[in-house]
Amino acid sequence: MRVNRRYVVRTYGCQMNEHDSERIAGLLETDGLEEAESFDDADVIVLNTCCIRENADNKLYGQLGNLKKLKEERPDLQIAVAGCLAQKDRDVIRERAPHVDVVFGTHNVGRATDLLDQARVSGPITEIIEESEAFPSALPVKRDANHAAWVTIQIGCDNSCAFCIVPAVRGKEISRPYSELVSEVEQLALTGVTEITLLGQNVNSYGRDLTLKLRGAELTPESSQLVGDKWVEGPHTARPLFSDLLCSVAAVSGIRRVRYTSPHPKDFRPETI
Template sequence: MARRYLLRTFGCQMNEHDAARLAGLLEDDGLVPASSLEDADVVVFTTCCIRESADQRLYGQLGQLKAWKERRPGLQIAVGGCLAQKDREGIVARAPHVDVVFGTHNLGAAPGLLRRAAEEGPVVAVPEGPEGHDDGPVAAQRRDLPFSAWVTIQVGCDNRCAFCIVPQVRGREASRPLAEVVAEVEQLATRGVTEVTLLGQNVNSYGRDLTRRRPLFAELLRAVGSVRGIRRVRFTSPHPKDLRPETIAAMAETEAVCPQLHLPLQSGSDRVLAAMHRGYTAQRYLDRLAAARATVPDLAVTTDIIVGFPGETEEDFSQTLAVAAEAGYDSAYTFIFSPRPGTEAAGMTASFVDPEVVAERFERLRVVVERSALARHQARVGREEEVLVEGPSTKDPGAWSGRTAQGKLVHVAEPDPARWPAPGSYVTVGIVGAAPHFLRGELRAVLQPPRHEPTRRRVPVAVLG
């Protein structure tokens, strides 16, 4: 009988993409998906180390698995990803029942490491450099949504933000050749994928390491957007300091590129931005945002904001509230500062902000963000939107869900599943209601039926970010 695997994933889209690659690699090695922990022979974690809470959740789950493994000695546990790259032997020291630790640079070696551990005992294999960090063939990836795919265009980051550990665990920026990325998208399109999301730590600087002079991201957007069969192109994440006019122009002029921009602010205080080493001021950020909105019709903008960065004063936070209100975001991912060992900010202990003050500021920011999000959504009521159908709503069994070109979640109430459009369809939906985090709609027409291959079994990936 084939061995069964279960994936548990913490963190960002890059980790989700890594999990999809792992699923394909494990299946190519003869394993099959497990439906639950009870019938899994292998449990693999892809980990995040951006926030302390992800560390805590990982070690908590590893602790729970210790008793489970004592009852089932053949069970193998593997830990990969950013936390594994950072902690290495420390994971086995804290959780000696872990069989394999692999890093961000040798994900492709995971199946072989599991076989080796079965014969030799625990294995820690975390290369320092980018050896083996190819993105892998399309055939070695499994997707939850067969019509939508992640495509890595770049790994690593050359920025040195004071709060971020990514450069230490992902390495320096390394871009895939443009022709290679386009070839992957073409192959995905032949398999029925109609939506791709280009992934990188700083997509705006994509290709600078290849040309040694200027980024190639605008050229990549145009090339990917022209691939036959690709109807939507998204990307994440860009850095505001590198958002160039030619990228904005490519977004506006390439029909397939979605009018959606994730532009992390982090803080509205110039003093805090300087301490973070972000490379821009609040006004420069707002100017680039205004340029993007003036050029790209119906642009939706999302952001990241950190509350409680060391030394943040009430005046600093007031400036963040003011910028967030002026920007009028469609959505925002707000975070409480979490010191990561090895980062510059983690050493600013004398300037840490009182947790109660941070919690109060966090709530005030949430009110501002949700107010603008609701206003943006209410402005769409009465419009017709093109929606890519994803499937049943996770919240309401009597509704199906999809996303607009702007990435907005739309729920359509329909108690009879036989009347639901197939996942992967493009449909027209009339927007009849709005909330801060989603829209409500009514089906108007089916524009394009699914093009993808018959759906495989869902990849058993629990995203725990």
């Protein structure tokens, strides 16, 4: 008889979702679960969703329809819906698929296991957080490749493109402190990672919110940890720090390749090139 519970995380969408799925899997394994090979073997199924295209909605609700029979056969099976579509549809998900146990959005990934535990005791739950002023703390990660890792440098987007729903489901831009990112890359390199991919909704605007806060303010010894030495020692303008960050992480011993996703043309500066 199997002792440990098992899980499956199915990912739809972008690299940010893939990294969130790594963190959800890391949380589940920290909680004692083991990865299952298929839905049929799983005690917990997490669908991490995307909502950029209408087809993504169809995929989710089609998959939930397929899982309904499995839930009827195994009432103890837990089904969770996470990600951007969960952030957008909220209670609609359980209205259309009452057999879903947990719905959580893009701002409370770290609550995944707590919500699953709560649902086992008190029944289905939907928890959507609108936005957080603080960047999500570091979470355990289960990576598929030992040599490569995602590093999230910012979340959210301050652009207002008419065709894009991202700001509505990911919130405003929030950048991680500069020194925290460099330290994370250094720790990854010590574990054998040689390739990193910097993630964000608009990576090359990274740090503009940080420098905007410090512009005109009295600097302290902690300022360089927030924005890096180059900005502290140079002109104190409200500018992105992406090119500075690229140089710093590329200089970390052991890192051979630095990649990034989702740059926006309006923030592409000559120093980045």
